Amino acid sequence: MIVGTAGHIDHGKTTLVKALTGVDTDRLPEEKKRGISIELGYAFLDVPEVDGHTAPRIGFIDVPGHERLVHTMLAGATGIDHALLLVAADDGVMPQTREHLAVLSLLGLREGAVVITKADRVDAERLAAVRAEALALVQGSSLADAPVLAVSAHSGLGLTELRERLWAAARAHAGRNDRGDGAFRLAIDRAFTLDGVGTVVTGTVHAGSVAVGDELVRMPGGQRVRVRSLHAQNRVVERAEAGQRCAVGLVGLAKDEIGRGQWIVAPAAALATDRLDASLTLWHDEAKPLRSGTPVHVHIGAIDMPGTVAILDEHGVSGDPGPATDRLMPGATARVQLILRSPVGAWHGDRVVLRDASASRTLAGGIVLDPHAPTRYRRTPQRLAELAALALPTLDERVAALIDAAPNGVDLNRLAAAQGQPLSALQARPHKPSTTHSHDGWALGSSQSEAARQALLAALSRFHAGHPEELGPDTARLRRLALPRLPEPLYRALLTGLQAAAQVLVRGAYVHLPEHGIQLSATEERLAQKVSPALAAAGYEGAWVRDLARDAKESEPLMRVTLARLAQRGELVQVVKDLYYPPATMARLCAIAREVAHAHDGEVTAARFRDATSLGRKRAIQILECLDRIGLLRRVGDVHRLRADSQLYRESGDDRDDRQTRTAVIRAT
Incomplete structure (x- = not known):
């Protein structure tokens, strides 16, 4: 389990992590000199055995609290499982407390605690007031039900209770980690070199697992690399899994070729995109709606990329029967397209956060629906039906609904990569019996198959009526006449099926109906x-x-x-x-x-x-x-x-x- 700290500058995040783990996460000379966190810091905490069973180590990500370093905070926050929102007892709720809470909520984090630090510096009355202020703050957020704990890193007040809560959460998390089935993906937040090892990248494993010797791909870029060594949760291992902090020694890549914001992924999940569709919620405390065309900073994985927003839904509030609009209202959710300045790694289900053009305020957050977003026809009923299918909760449901919604079939290779899955994971799913054609990595729904057959036969009839002296169109011409948007592998499978059923005859590359032919004397x-x-x-x-x-x-x-x-x-x-x-x-x-x-x-x-x-x-x-x-x-x-x-x-x-x-x-x- 990965625990992330959040809160205003100088509210005791680094001090609390040190008190829990014994590790000072401020490692840079400038951090020591100024007494603030500038970069992401990391520490680990062992979980005691219970009834002979152990849970994996807890990894801590200590993020900067300064307002100018929220982009760094976001680079670490997108990979955490459990949040600790810190509020200093002497200061109370401050501006970055509010923004960090917005970030955590927009990332969908529902596990965590509100920790009132420096409790030994105030009296009981002040502590009660800060507790009430913290409880009021989290109402309406994803942490509304989180416990509020008072601690002191110096006196040890409350640390035992907090540590035990984290241990219990880690044990529960270990029993239900559902990210290990997909293709391996790691979001890089640091890159450096070590003597005898070479290039090393660190980050949080978002999905899948990796072993020493595996071949991976750097995205964006597509460069192939090999895993030389692995550290997971600060230990040498032969295999690392989803939900762990991981350091990967790589062969085939120089340090200056890779950095924060990039990914190393299994070849099956290799993709990069500069246009993605997402389900987005505008933070309820925003004063204005979010309009199409608004320039934003898009945070996904560990990267911060400039981009713009296009609202896809007709209504600013999901389900609102009012007039069509290109605005997303505060607190509302809608489907949007994000157009990015440069390609990034992104997969279905990844969390995304938007900040304003000046990077001074967190605006919205949501999840990626489709990293293969289209440039044209992005608001058509057909496209919105596909996005509705991609919003379903399970992979089985998404694949089946998408095949049923797609008139021209689904590219399973492309879909598998977007879902962060190997192709075999989709081909083994129970959606296959509902499809009439599955050919060369494509799938076509049964009703769409029947419609395509009828369209092809009708096109042949029209051709014979207009050109009775000709045997028939060649296969390529027939496709252009009848099914110009049907992918060629599916068209071939469809034609083969009609030929096997004796509904059409094929002479080489030419097609005709059985009743149409030219007889010789x-x-x-x-x-x-x-x-x-x-x-x-x-x-x-x-x-x-x-x-x-x-x-x-x-x-x-x-x-x-x-x-x-x-x-x-x-x-x-x-x-x-x-x-x-x-x-x-x-x-x-x-x-x-x-x-x-x-x-x-x-x-x-x-x-x-x-x-x-x-x-x-x-x-x-x-x-x-x-x-x-x-x-x-x-x-x-x-x-x-x-x-x-x-x-x-x-x-x-x-x-x-x-x-x-x-x-x-x-x-x-």
């Missing part, structure tokens, strides 16, 4: 078989109608009509007028185009394709223009770019044989 069938060897032997140069007619001793008009019918059936490819290729040859040309594109950042030029095929420049250009028309490539200036969604002649696994190329379909218009 007996003469055309005979002629097709007669010229098939010549077409295959033509190679990358292709075969001309006149040459095929001459060699087959058939009339040129009949040959032209027959080859055009074969192209309409998807059994030949017409590159330019009267120039044809069999699918097997076109498959090899498409494979070459893909290889060229993959070797040159997705781009294919006429010169590179010419060299790769040993064709002349004119023929290379004709083929590339054909590939543009049928959807494998897209012309951009003087280059042709590979379309990522095109499945034309794509080979995979056991399908890399002539069977696939014989059934592949490309039609040039």
